[in-house]
Amino acid sequence: MMDLPADSSGLEFANNISASNGVVGATAFSGVARYLRKDSKRILEEWWVAIKLASPSFAELEKMRNPILYHEQSLDLIIKALEASTRSEQDTLLEQVTRMAREMAGERLRQGFILKDILLSLAVFRSAVLDAVGRMLANRPGTAFSVNVLQMEKRINEAMDIQVAAVAEAYVNARDAVIRHREEMLRFHNYQLVKLNDLSTQMGESLNMITVLNSAAEAMRDLAEIAASAIAIKDPKTGELKVQPDYGHSGCSPAIVQWLNSHLFKELGETIFDEGRPMTVINVSDDERFANAPAFGITTMVCIPMRTADKVIGVFYGIDYIAREFSPHEVNLILTFANQAALAAENARFYTQLQSAYEELQELDKVKDEFVSIASHEIRTPLTLVKGYSATLLRPDLNLPPEKRQKFIVGIDEACNRLINLIDNLLSVSRIESGRFRINPQPVNVKEVINHAVAGFQGQLGQHTLLLELSDDETRARCNRDQFEQVISNLISNAIKYSLEGQIKIATRKLGEGAAALVEIRVSDQGIGISEEHIKRVFDKFYRAETGLTRKTQGTGLGLYICKSIVSSYNGEIWAESAAGEGTTFVVTLPVWRNEPKTNTTAENAESAE
Amino acid sequence: MNENTETTVAARKVLVIDDEPGIVDIVETNLLGDGFEVVSAKDGREGLAKVQSEKPELVILDVMMPHMDGWEVLRHMEADPNTAGIPVIMLTAKASDEDYIHGLEEGAIEYITKPFYPQELVNRIKITLMVLNPRMRDERRRNLITKRRRLMEE
Numbered sequence: 214m215m216d217l218p219a220d221s222s223g224l225e226f227a228n229n230i231s232a233s234n235g236v237v238g239a240t241a242f243s244g245v246a247r248y249l250r251k252d253s254k255r256i257l258e259e260w261w262v263a264i265k266l267a268s269p270s271f272a273e274l275e276k277m278r279n280p281i282l283y284h285e286q287s288l289d290l291i292i293k294a295l296e297a298s299t300r301s302e303q304d305t306l307l308e309q310v311t312r313m314a315r316e317m318a319g320e321r322l323r324q325g326f327i328l329k330d331i332l333l334s335l336a337v338f339r340s341a342v343l344d345a346v347g348r349m350l351a352n353r354p355g356t357a358f359s360v361n362v363l364q365m366e367k368r369i370n371e372a373m374d375i376q377v378a379a380v381a382e383a384y385v386n387a388r389d390a391v392i393r394h395r396e397e398m399l400r401f402h403n404y405q406l407v408k409l410n411d412l413s414t415q416m417g418e419s420l421n422m423i424t425v426l427n428s429a430a431e432a433m434r435d436l437a438e439i440a441a442s443a444i445a446i447k448d449p450k451t452g453e454l455k456v457q458p459d460y461g462h463s464g465c466s467p468a469i470v471q472w473l474n475s476h477l478f479k480e481l482g483e484t485i486f487d488e489g490r491p492m493t494v495i496n497v498s499d500d501e502r503f504a505n506a507p508a509f510g511i512t513t514m515v516c517i518p519m520r521t522a523d524k525v526i527g528v529f530y531g532i533d534y535i536a537r538e539f540s541p542h543e544v545n546l547i548l549t550f551a552n553q554a555a556l557a558a559e560n561a562r563f564y565t566q567l568q569s570a571y572e573e574l575q576e577l578d579k580v581k582d583e584f585v586s587i588a589s590h591e592i593r594t595p596l597t598l599v600k601g602y603s604a605t606l607l608r609p610d611l612n613l614p615p616e617k618r619q620k621f622i623v624g625i626d627e628a629c630n631r632l633i634n635l636i637d638n639l640l641s642v643s644r645i646e647s648g649r650f651r652i653n654p655q656p657v658n659v660k661e662v663i664n665h666a667v668a669g670f671q672g673q674l675g676q677h678t679l680l681l682e683l684s685d686d687e688t689r690a691r692c693n694r695d696q697f698e699q700v701i702s703n704l705i706s707n708a709i710k711y712s713l714e715g716q717i718k719i720a721t722r723k724l725g726e727g728a729a730a731l732v733e734i735r736v737s738d739q740g741i742g743i744s745e746e747h748i749k750r751v752f753d754k755f756y757r758a759e760t761g762l763t764r765k766t767q768g769t770g771l772g773l774y775i776c777k778s779i780v781s782s783y784n785g786e787i788w789a790e791s792a793a794g795e796g797t798t799f800v801v802t803l804p805v806w807r808n809e810p811k812t813n814t815t816a817e818n819a820e821s822a823e
Numbered sequence: 824m825n826e827n828t829e830t831t832v833a834a835r836k837v838l839v840i841d842d843e844p845g846i847v848d849i850v851e852t853n854l855l856g857d858g859f860e861v862v863s864a865k866d867g868r869e870g871l872a873k874v875q876s877e878k879p880e881l882v883i884l885d886v887m888m889p890h891m892d893g894w895e896v897l898r899h900m901e902a903d904p905n906t907a908g909i910p911v912i913m914l915t916a917k918a919s920d921e922d923y924i925h926g927l928e929e930g931a932i933e934y935i936t937k938p939f940y941p942q943e944l945v946n947r948i949k950i951t952l953m954v955l956n957p958r959m960r961d962e963r964r965r966n967l968i969t970k971r972r973r974l975m976e977e
Contacts, residue, residue: 589918590916590917593916593918593937593938594843594916594937596937596938597846597916597937597938597939598843598845598846598849599938600938600939600940601845601846601849601850601938601939601941602845602849604940604941604942605849605852605853605941608853608856608941608942610856611852611853611856613852617852620848621848621849624845624848628845672845675844713889
């Protein structure tokens with residue numbers, strides 16, 4: 214199968230034996246070299262077959278790495294070693310072989326071969342080469358080669374040994390380099406992890422959303438070594454992904470924050486939000502999504518989702534003005550930190566919610582306590598009158614004159630009215646609060662109801678006088694008789710409470726004609742008035758303007774709230790007109806009653822039915 | 824009933840300070856029936872002025888009133904040597920333990936909460952006026968405070 218080389222290299226080889234004298238002459242082995250060169254294909258084939266048997270896993274790896282090339286080079290080195298004639302030639306060659314062997318070994322190590330397999334491969338190859346020499350000798354029977362064969366084998370072995378040594382050396386060097394690189398990487402990762410830990414701790418220390426987002430943005434900038442960073446959080450109510458203008462970013466100008474809230478980022482952010490995967494744009498000028506966008510000199514953008522255990526809560530934007538890449542490791546690190554930030558932000562959100570709920574409850578508790586105390590006080594005063602008048606009337610030893618008795622009985626009656634009014638108000642609020650407030654419109658004779666309401670206050674006027682300026686027409690307002698009286702009573706009672714003395718005037722008139730016609734009722738006092746800050750809030754539940762008039766009838770803070778609820782329910786309006794020191798006028802307008810279509814009334818009745 | 828039948832000496836003068844005319848009327852009617860002389864004031868400021876001008880033997884004092892509240896009237900009375908000795912009975916809708924103790928500590932000799940029994944008020948006034956020794960009055964006040972504190976703790 215194998216032909217002998219055509220030339221007479223074997224003879225040449227033999228001819229030079231005498232000249233060698235221990236120092237092998239250059240030409241001595243050139244014939245062998247030529248032979249090996251010609252036989253190289255077979256040598257490589259034999260090596261390949263042998264190594265496949267010796268280490269299948271190595272062979273698998275070799276297949277992918279152009280295996281022949283390495284051993285071609287290896288054979289080439291052996292041949293060169295055989296060709297070298299002088300010592301200096303051999304020394305130069307030695308260097309060359311060593312260098313090449315190192316390079317080759319280094320490369321193979323980098324490719325993932327393990328040392329044991331490389332050495333095995335070389336051993337197998339050495340056998341293949343020696344087999345080839347054996348073949349050559351076998352084809353020259355009769356020629357005495359003994360010494361030279363040993364010399365030649367020595368030379369081949371030397372060349373192989375150099376290779377083995379070079380492989381070993383390269384391996385050690387490469388291993389050191391790998392270890393050094395690993396150590397360096399470990400140190401760097403460790404540094405980043407420590408930093409990550411520090412930053413996370415720092416961020417987690419606060420439960421205030423603004424502090425958390427600010428330190429997260431700053432930490433992210435530090436950690437990712439970028440020029441600017443911003444955090445867009447999704448509003449749980451509106452669903453809007455937004456970078457807050459005054460917190461949650463670091464190194465961003467207001468224009469950039471605005472840009473990050475633009476339509477472009479709304480879409481981009483939503484994608485990241487939905488997919489939950491990070492995105493890096495190394496150069497925005499190469500990215501068509503940013504084609505029409507102002508770039509502010511921004512080159513690199515990194516967008517990282519902020520994920521808690523179960524959902525994405527926002528997107529982190531990192532910005533740099535020079536093009537830079539982010540290694541998978543860096544992206545992972547930023548991702549990890551973004552998740553920490555998400556958790557911290559979520560914690561802050563929960564805490565804030567809890568805190569505000571708690572504060573709300575506390576406030577409610579306080580308001581409730583205050584209300585109970587006020588209500589009990591409000592009940593106490595008329596009750597004291599009822600008890601006092603009746604107990605006095607019942608004293609057998611007092612012979613009270615009839616007019617005194619009459620006065621006391623009227624006093625009891627009026628005190629009872631006050632109690633009834635109070636209880637009506639409490640019930641109304643309870644109905645309004647529970648949504649059971651009933652609208653039951655009917656034509657209300659304004660003049661008649663006001664006169665009726667006023668009559669109940671005669672005994673409570675004290676230092677006040679009442680003036681009525683009621684328009685004479687029999688205008689009917691669209692309201693409910695009892696509820697309308699409650700409104701008027703509350704306004705009168707209010708006027709008495711918030712002015713020490715003077716005139717309380719009630720005036721009515723009709724405004725407009727036809728469908729838009731209104732009845733206007735004005736209740737004015739000459740008290741100290743309501744300042745600008747209070748006037749907006751007087752209709753709030755439990756709100757009581759602090760006037761410095763510490764009277765026992767301070768009111769529950771419910772009257773005007775009820776008035777507003779009633780008047781609004783009948784499409785009317787109520788407001789206060791006042792200037793501090795000039796008295797207050799409460800104005801109520803209600804639509805004029807018109808004969809409403811049956812369906813409308815029925816519908817409303819049905820609505821209000823229990 | 825004749826005002827002079829109850830006592831042989833001149834009728835004892837009581838000042839009622841309350842901004843609710845009904846209350847004044849009730850207290851006045853009951854006291855007159857028992858032979859007292861009654862003057863009244865409709866707020867704290869007027870009340871304090873009448874303490875000085877009328878020199879009553881006893882004051883019935885409400886707390887929540889316009890212009891000057893009852894606490895302040897009490898403070899002014901205690902601070903003035905001319906009025907410090909006049910016994911004050913608080914008659915108020917402020918019914919908390921804290922208010923009760925506050926009133927007694929500030930110098931009131933009795934603390935009655937509304938609603939009240941007119942007959943009981945008259946009886947307390949009579950008892951108060953029987954105790955003339957200031958030391959005994961102070962002791963009674965202290966006893967009332969201690970008693971209420973004990974009730975609060977229970």
